[in-house]
Amino acid sequence: MKKLLLAGTACNAIMILGAGASQAEELTLCWAAWDPANALVELSTDFEEQSGHTMNFEFVPWPNFADRMLNELNSGGQLCDLMIGDSQWIGGGAENGHYIKLNDFFEAEGIDMADFIPATVTGYAEWPKGTPNYYALPAFGDVVGWTYRKDWFERPEIQEAFQEEYGRELAVPASLDELKDIAAFFQGREIDGNTVYGAAIYTERGSEGITMGVTNVLYNYGFQYENPDEPYDMEGFVNSEGAVEGLEFYKELYEVGTPPGSSNWYMGENIDAYKSGQVALQMNFAFIWPGVEADPNVGGGASGYFANPPGPAGQFAQLGGQGISVVSYSDKQDAALEYIKWFAQPEIQARWWELGGYSALRAVVEDPGFAESQPYAQTFLDSMAIVKDFWAEPAYADLLLAMQDRVHNYVIAGDGTAQEALDGLVEDWVEIFEYEGKL
Amino acid sequence: MDETSHLDRAARATPPRIARRIQGLSDRTIAWIFVAPSIFLLLAVNIFPLIWTIRLSFTNYRVNRPNNAVEWVGLENYQRILSDEDVWQTMQATAHFLIWTIVLQVLIGFALAYLINKKFKGNDLWTTIIVFPMMLSPAVVGNFWTFLYQPQIGLFNYVVAFFTGADPASFSMIGDVNLAPWAIVIADTWMWTPFVMLICLAGLRSIPESIYEAAECDRASKWRQFWTITVPMVLPFLMLAVLFRGIENFKMFDMVVQLTGGGPGNTTTLTSIDLKREAFERWRTGYSSAYAVILFVTVFGLASIYVKALNKVKER
Structure with missing residues (x-):
């Protein structure tokens, strides 16, 4: 009997210990x-x-x-x-x-x-x-948005210079064209004895950077991933006339309004450029905004925020x-x-x-x-x-790398035309979806 | 002390229990017992993965699609790789990087070794300072040079500007398609020239002083001594350095990824970077296996030819 009790007690202990282990993981x-x-x-x-x-x-x-x-x-x-x-x-x-x-x-x-x-x-x-x-x-x-140097925008001498050059008030841009003007205006300008530049935008080659940046322009110029009525039909949607213009716009923005050497920038580099006072604007995901507000140089009211401005085909932002x-x-x-x-x-x-x-x-x-x-x-x-948002297909990595290649080669390396880049992208994506058995 | 006495001592030192066990085993068996673990490791870590890679290279296998059927595609992967313009572009980028880094490192490394070999005050200190870059991690060097190449704050741009009078912010070493291939060559040369220098230094110090003394007696000029004694005797060492640097730079990855990410465009996308993208970003396992086999055969073939040439030089 004693043996049975002992065995029973041991079993209980094991069960309790076991139960305890499953409870506290x-x-x-x-x-x-x-x-x-x-x-x-x-x-x-x-x-x-x-x-x-x-x-x-x-x-x-x-x-x-x-x-x-x-x-x-x-x-x-x-x-x-x-x-x-x-x-x-x-x-x-x-x-x-x-x-x-x-x-x-x-x-x-x-x-x-x-x-x-x-x-x-x-x-x-x-x-x-x-x-x-x-x-x-x-x-x-999270979503891509813009941060700007509100304190610079509010300076009378800068306001005046902008008014003189563009004939309108320096304010949060109401369109992508206005955003490009502002970036170009600040490019190479002397502020407080330092040379500053227009905008830090996504240009990174290795992971997803330039795709997460360029889509903010492409969407607003009419780029669509596929025919809304026929899934995976991309010809004329990915490489539409508007999409080509959008890609050309992004390249122009890169050429006229970004800091020299910003050919491989993503979230971290943009934050650094903005916080160190190199740029007037930065494109970045919203997650950075609490950090900007808390920053001793650019926080506490010195910065403002705005949603990605509209383009000719509407207003969208990269998720x-x-x-x-x-x-x-x-x-x-x-x-x-x-x-x-x-x-x-x-x-x-x-x-x-x-x-x-x-x-x-x-x-x-x-x-x-x-x-x-x-x-x-x-x-x-x-x-x-x-x-x-970008494709969320199982083949997303393939799709993303193809876009990174095509867009980076055109925007940063200046290889070919925007039309060729997007036509090539359609070819790449068709090949990927064919492999996936979706086409 | 002769060999027999060594063996006697080893036999006496063997514990009786082990001695009893190995009694009756032939020398050949004992040799196999000692060699077996190494062979097993070699097979498990090198040979089996190689055979497996070759097998995968004939399939359409993708490691991220465990549910897809794996099909035998024959030589299709090889055909696609060898007819892909992008792959040839990465081969060209790799060849540019390989040739120029080796040329610069051999010339500068040999020159530094020649200088350091002269006896002067602070010789050891300078040697230590010069070899410092090769002690760093390539990834750290890549990061470090991104700062040096920064157009606004980079030291490199300021030095160039100082000598040329150009605006430091007017050019970007890692953002310009024409300059970026040279940016990675410069960074790699900075890092690995000391390695070539050390090998050359070993070669220079292995030349007996008596040869130079004999040449002096024959009234050979310094120039003649350099070309007929120094260069031929250091040549095997130099060739060895070229072999090491060639193999290392053929698989260069970390420093370039940190420095340029393969950009701008694909101008600094070396084959190793391209291979990594295919294997671990696009997850084309079969395709990337074929790519790896092609690179392996290329390196192995070139290295074998080179080693034969090296042996001939040594025999001379």
Whole structure:
């Protein structure tokens, strides 16, 4: 009997220990190494306290983020339990089985995608696009916008010089043409004894930089990824007359209004150029705005923000941002889902915004006080209302590299014409979709 | 002490338990026991991946599409690579980089070695200072030179401006299609010339002083001594340096990625960068395997021919 009791006690102890182990997990969340990631670490301490789970973080700098994390996913690695992957990964994540489908979980926990900004749901969570199949929860809303030196714009002598040269007031540009004028106006100008330049724009070759930049112009000149009535029909849409003009515009902007040596710039280089007082304008994702406001040189009211200006075919902006997914190879999926449930709560989302994370929850961004909560909050709302995103197909990496090659070769290296570049891009994309069996 | 006594001592030092076990094993078996781990590692780490790569190069396999059927495509990948203009452009960029870095590094490295070989005060200090760049990581050197080449703040542009009178911001070494190929040549030359210098220095110091003394007795001029003694005797060392630098620069990746990212356009996209994009960005595993096999055969073939030439020079 004693032996039986002892055995029973031992079994109970093992079960309790086992249960305890399953309750308190060590979760690893993978994301890019940037300011919002630091805010997420701070935010997640609340989850650790509430759940008893421990959070580890694997943050990789943006230029290597896709390489490192897609390698991890493709090899079925178990490093990441939670992945805040780029919006374009959603197709591959879903079709290749890297992410688990979240529909049942959302239903069981009362998480409604209608509570999130529609563009972020389409951009970060759905696959196929436009269908209610969810593989992520919108985690970080982001979009390309512009930052400008409000303090320089307000100087009477600069105002006067601009008025004289362009016959209008120096103000936030109402169109892409006006933006180019402003960039050209500041190019090589002496301000406070320093030579400054017009605008820092995306030109980077290696990862996704120039594509994330040029699309802000192409969309507004009429570029479309495909025929809206016939999927994957790209001839005349990718290389339309407007798209060619848009690409020529971007090259001209690069030539007349950017700092010398800015031939391979992306987020980090643009931030540095702006904060060091080299440029009057910078194109960048909205995530940088809290950092700009806090900067001793350009923050505290010295900077202003505006949405990507319209072009002849409308006003759009390149979507950034990410959704949070549970990695299918993780053996801690229950704890990972707990994290998503916690993260989706309105009070956590509100705190996320306070810490510098761009919440995609409508309850947060539609709050009456939101637009006034930060100097850039209204611009963020305006920009999120006009977003378009790059392909999110499983072959997105192929599609992206083809565009990087074609656009960079034309804009930066001056190789060929804009028409040739976009015609070549159509050829590349057709070949990729043929391989994919979609054409 | 002769060889037998060494063997006796080794036999006596072997613990009895092990000695009993290996008793009766032939020398050949014992040799295999010692060599086996190395062979196993070589097969596992080098030979098997090579064979696997060759096999994959005949397929359409893509590692990011685990659900797709893997089809045998024969020589299609090889045909596509060899008929692709972009690949030939990267080959040209690599050849430009390879030839000019080797030429400059050999000339400057040999000149520095010749100077350092002269006995003067502070000789060791200068040697240490000169070899400093090659102790850095190539990625760090790449980053470092992006700052030096910065048109607004870069030291390189200011030095050029100082000598030419041009505006430092009027040219961009890494943003100009004509200058960027030279930008990577200059950075690599700065980093690896000391390596060539050290090899040449070893060659110079291996020349017996008596040869020069004999030449002096024969009233040979310094110029004649240089061309008939120094150069021929250092030549095998120089050729070795060229071999090392050639192989290293053929697979150059990190420094150039940090410096130019392969741009502007594709002007500094070397084959290694292109291969990495195909393999780990486009995920064309079969295609990139064929690409890797072509590069391997090229390097292996050229290196074999070169080693034969090197041996001939040594025999002279």
